Amino acid sequence: MANELVTLDGYPLTGATRDGVWKRLGEIEGWWDSPPPRRQRADRTNGDGSFSTPIEYGNRLITYEGRVISKNHDYLHQAAGILTALGHRGNSKFLVQGHGPTQWAMVDPRGPVKTSFETDSYLNFQIPLEAIDPFKYGESYTVAGSSSTPAALFHRGRVPAWPVVTVTGTSAGGYTLTLNGKSVVVTQALVSGSPHTIDFRTGILRAGGAVVRGGLSTANFSPVNPGLSQNMTITAGLFTAKYSDTYI
Structure with a gap:
């Protein structure tokens, strides 16, 4: 999408920056889905089914995969350094724009940021995130x-x-x-x-x-x-x- 913008902690994960051109790969896993609903089931002892209990939602799990293409190897490593530092203390805003209404959630790291240097000028990466507040x-x-x-x-x-x-x-x-x-x-x-x-x-x-x-x-x-x-x-x-x- 030409008008797509994805940011984490204010840093763009799509488009051109000083360090390279950032591109999303595939869908943003967990972003367009609903988080898992959960409820405490209370079976009816002398009847069919269960009693109605409130429905709550579990944490939203998000995985963002992308690619960075840089003009040289030094800039590519600078991009990799930015990736590993983004949102590393948690409570960071993850924002998606260009697909209907702009939406955001506050996220924490869910696992290590993975980088794969495919050539001297581009790398693929994966960022696993978790929103303990499942709403966007x-x-x-x-x-x-x-x-x-x-x-x-x-x-x-x-x-x-x-x-x-x-x-x-x-x-x-x-x-x-x-x-x-x-x-x-x-x-x-x-x-x-x-x-x-x-x-x-x-x-x-x-x-x-x-x-x-x-x-x-x-x-x-x-x-x-x-x-x-x-x-x-x-x-x-x-x-x-x-x-x-x-x-x-």
Whole structure:
């Protein structure tokens, strides 16, 4: 694809760089597939089948194979050095552009980077990666609202997106956030200069960056569902909701 761009930790694995011309070989294994679904099966003792339990997903395993063609042997070894260092500490962004919506995931190394010097000017390589968060993400959004103005949340992904909400202002009695008819009631006092952050995926509340235990009396968390606009409201203070297009 002429407009394809694949990057790892910000470095392009396709196209021309100082060190050579990078090309993808074959498909990106594990990128277009769904990660393995998993669930705790609970058999019905006196009935057919099993009880319904939540479906979760295992880690996404990705293998990227490519080729580098350099103008000389020295530049080829520089490219090889870049390959072995890319993402070696983990928590690196792997991004794919040019095949529908741009998508990315945070990845860790899953095994050694393998390089094979075919000639003095080109090599083949393989990078095994693992995304412990199996979801892929796209465009990110920051939407603001207040007690007088609801925020309209929308995303173009294919599965629900979980927002991270930051609340500022002052309210000694706390406040209530509502999304899709589900309410999160915060009893922790909201103090000026000590914003609250609520991760709707994990349900963790932080005040001034510190985790707060027992600061919620009701915790009915809702995601932002794909493809339609949903209002988030708050009873006191100001808030911003951050989330991204989300895919599986």
